[in-house]
């Protein structure tokens with residue numbers, strides 16, 4: 001194929017687009033570089049935004065889920081414990097072939113290769129969304145990967161085309177292929193063929209080669225960065241998956257029968273970690289290695305304390321159901337969840353340190369610098385404020401603060417629930433403030449007595465007859481005494497309260513009402529165990545939590 005061909009005649013622009021082996025090879029290489037840079041960008045974005053769901057691992061997971069059990073067993077018997085590596089290698093080869101084909105297609109026909117890349121990008125997005133751990137943070141990575149690959153592919157192939165065209169203009173239809181050879185035979189050098197276009201070809205050639213080097217460099221650098229990030233994450237997720245949580249010295253009180261009334265359409269009493277709301281300022285989920293993690297107690301204490309993860313595991317742990325809520329939760333909103341937390345009471349640690357006279361606040365700090373200011377009293381009184389390592393029987397998910405977070409009954413998350421915890425500074429409200437306080441949120445954030453209607457869903461049509469309303473009510477650490485419902489602003493009717501787990505958790509309620517056809521406005525309100533009734537006046541979430549009655553419209557049909 002290196003046989004020199006006579007430069008006999010010119011085809012003249014815009015001659016037939018003959019795709020010779022050389023130019024095809026450069027097109028395939030362009031596809032590899034562009035897709036490589038795209039995949040690297042996507043993996044990097046995933047490493048920062050959602051470490052547990054990267055596009056490549058998601059596609060791998062989808063492949064594993066899709067293959068029949070027989071094939072799976074065969075693969076395991078063939079590759080043994082290297083089956084994951086074999087899968088990744090196979091995927092790498094498949095992506096490489098696809099990338100090369102996309103490059104060649106794009107050269108033959110504008111947008112053809114880009115379309116192939118885009119389709120596979122969407123397939124990657126589908127795989128990501130199909131993962132149980134996926135949330136909104138997992139969406140940008142596959143889209144970014146596809147966008148980067150498409151843009152770079154179009155750019156490179158455009159430059160390759162320019163080079164081919166100028167080479168063709170200069171030296172005839174067969175020249176481009178030879179022109180693409182690094183070592184062009186002397187007799188075909190442009191200098192041997194004086195023409196007005198002589199200067200053109202080296203310029204387009206240089207431009208393509210420069211674009212190609214930049215793309216390949218981006219792919220390589222991005223690949224190395226993504227790989228490093230991924231390695232660090234894998235080390236921590238690996239540790240997490242093999243971590244056996246100790247049994248609690250004090251187990252969670254049994255959930256009373258009927259506490260989860262299981263009304264159709266209502267969420268469960270204990271929120272699965274995958275469905276638990278997530279709120280934080282972390283653009284990149286901190287990946288904290290428990291083997292190097294430590295917690296320090298500093299500030300106004302008699303004895304500064306340092307605690308590592310092994311020491312924490314060895315403490316007498318308690319396990320408790322605690323409902324946590326976000327101050328940004330609107331009336332009727334879902335920024336609230338109830339989990340079974342395992343950990344060591346914060347008061348035990350603070351007792352070791354010995355808070356000094358005059359201290360009234362604990363500023364808890366995350367590894368990423370975020371802080372919460374909690375009243376010292378809430379962390380030292382007899383409530384179960386916990387240095388949590390477990391959530392619903394498993395180690396904390398990375399997104400929920402692995403390896404250690406704070407959970408404090410009765411306080412909104414922004415003043416208490418520090419994830420990726422690393423420091424407790426005993427201080428004074430007059431001397432320090434948590435992250436959100438200078439940003440328009442109150443220095444103190446006790447949770448307000450609240451209630452929500454979950455079923456029937458707002459705006460739903462239901463058949464006439466007995467309509468069962470149901471929902472949750474919460475007033476953490478005070479407890480719920482009563483829930484009432486009213487229709488069209490009529491008299492309040494007492495709802496039936498399901499048994500509660502503790503004063504620190506939400507409580508489910510229900511009320512069956514006979515309703516004929518029509519449209520109804522239904523409202524709910526709770527009374528806490530101190531006798532205080534939920535506030536009716538509407539207030540926005542800032543600065544210290546929303547108030548008002550959750551109000552839904554229900555259409556009853558005949």
Ligand SMILES: Nc1nc2c(c(=O)[nH]1)N[C@H]1C(S)=C(S)[C@@H](COP(=O)(O)O)O[C@H]1N2
Pocket residue numbers: 276277278279280281282325326327366367368370399400401412413414416417418419420
């Ligand atoms: N490190 C860190 N911890 C944090 C936050 C944060 O931004 N950074 N947000 C807090 C807020 S406002 C809430 S409501 C809870 C939410 O906890 P979750 O994401 O586990 O539901 O975490 C708290 N802990």
Ligand SMILES: [Mo]
Pocket residue numbers: 279325326327328412413414
């Ligand atoms: Mo929050």
